[in-house]
Amino acid sequence: MNAKLNGLKTLTSVLALSLTGMVATPVATAEAQSGLSGEARYSWWGGPSRNEKTYDVIELFESENPGVSIVREPSDWSGYWQKVNVQAAGSNLPCIVQMQNRWLANYDDPSILLPLDDLVASGNLDLTGIPKPLIDSGRGEDGKLYMVPTGVFFYVMLMNQSLAESTGIAPFDPDSVTWEEFKTWLLAVNEKLPDGVDAAGGMPVSPEAFIAYVQSHGQKVFSEGGVGFDEAIVTDWFNYWEELRKAGAAQDADSLVEERSDLIEESGIANGRLVVQPRPANRLDAHQAVLDTAAPGSNLDIALYPLGPDGAGEDVGINGISIAAGCEAGARDIAVAYTNFFLQDERAANIYSSDNGVVAVDRFQEAQYKMPDATDGQKEQIEALRVVSKRAKGVFYPTGAYQALKDSLQSAYERVAFGRSTPEEAAANMINEINRNMK
């Protein structure tokens, strides 16, 4: 795991290089492989919009490969992982499996997923234009490549600029604001907000915001067999948000519990009830669309997490494609061809248009940024990635670690907010709980 962690340290610098065009780009896109026939199963997660884009990519691939059929197996996010868990246990995973690096450790075994190193080395799997650190984030604990990255996602603070400006409080400098300055700003903004609107929401229970805080204070998120941070930093985090909550600048405990869902339509930021909320950068457009109806004329923007004594602390995540170990030879060829097509065909990249994270292939990032019909949200997330890629600190998630952190952080802070635990007690319980669940 140490090698893996070391590899992740270089993630941001190479990401930055790729975004400035310093990684070699191929002259031509990968051509659809000929001579393929048969079918391969393909499962992914997403809602109606992503399903439509995925169907379009599949149909384009099938039209260029007569005799090839991709069996569609779409699922919603939560059902997807339940299904994949059982399928993995039965060695019945679809040949093409959508994967995320936060969950990869659950499946990084040659009996579950096919190690892809040989396919890459032989040139069958074309990873041209994907920065090496991104590729390395698809490696398992054994160092083998189990996932090829297709999209880079990262969490930011979505900010309702219209609400913020209406308070007359000077905006903070998004590139250099510290956690303490951010707190001061929230308290000042809160004084001027109308009733029913909070300055911040969802932050204390957001794993991504917490990770940014922990890493910006020089601590690790996970280490061998457990968490890498101490009780003091968790206590600080809870105290930080308790001060804001008690001042009315952050959501009260009831609102926090009511808004547990990640659904955009239910989120406070998309309904004009919050100035700041942590959300994935690639969902800016979707949040703005809901806000356009809820509070016409309001404008959402991206703000990166504040800095700590150790600089920035945010993590970037990778969505990608894995190939099942149980995939038979013919179907495996189709899976490889489809993966190449998804990654390297410009039409496929444009159809998908960074729906599940900024496209991983560098030349498509710039192309999508310059596309005439690129939305403000698409442009902003690419711009934000340019900054994040220079400062982010990659996190390796051991088996079950992300879910354990998410669940324990949520329940621990809720106990604090409802007055059932002191921040110190909740911090100690949270760390014990995560360590127990990771074993």
Added chain:
Amino acid sequence: MSQVRRLAMHMGLVVALCAMLYPVAWMISSSFKPEAMIFSSPGLIPEVVTLENYRNGWFSQRDATFGLFLANSFIVCGFAIIGNLFGASLAGYAFARLKFPLKRLWFAIMLGSIMLPIHAQLVPQYLLFLKLGWVNTYLPLIVPKFLATDAFFVFLMVQFMRTLPAELEQAAEIDGATFWQRYWRIVLPLSLPALVTTAVFTFIFTYNDFLSQLIYLQELKHKTVPLGLALFLDAGGGSSSFGGLMSMSVLSIGPVLGFFLASQRFLTRGIATQGLK
């Protein structure tokens, strides 16, 4: 005084009824609102009425309409009902009337299986059905019902059949009726209330079942109503279609409501008959 108490009780019941029906009313109301107004105008009365959600929801998947998901659900529910009626009544008759070795032990094991959480059975069952080549078919959802694996319904049948007068069967036995004839001609017709209860609850449980159907039905063309509804959501932070979800949810509760209303008469009669005995 008693009239005042009765009035107060009825008012309390009406308030409770309204509270329970409010989410359903909100769902129906939301299904007729433009999608963008579902959360921005969350009142019960839509400011703008549209049928767009029904059209979009019905055709939300490129390769399958929501009608296919409804039809698939009916297929699974239909066979599950037949299977449970067949399996649970036979097993129930055996436990209630027949004598065989270790009957109490088998009965205890059968009851014990009710307490086994589905998550503990999920992977072993999946492996079994995978070996049989039944994954991505409806067979894992149907065949076990014919083998009386729903212990709840077996127990229900046992308890009901134990209340039937044994003299009826003894008379038939004297007339030369075999086990099968006694089961088919005497016990089964008299067990109609328990059979209807089994059918109704099998329909509701199967129609609402998400996890088993999620695991066994892989392809879009096999998906059922719960899986179809889940496709409108992206809880991973992506875009969801609440208009489609609300409209198709309204359509989806129709069969459950209809089935329950149609069989309610039998359920009530069954309970009344039992009360007279």
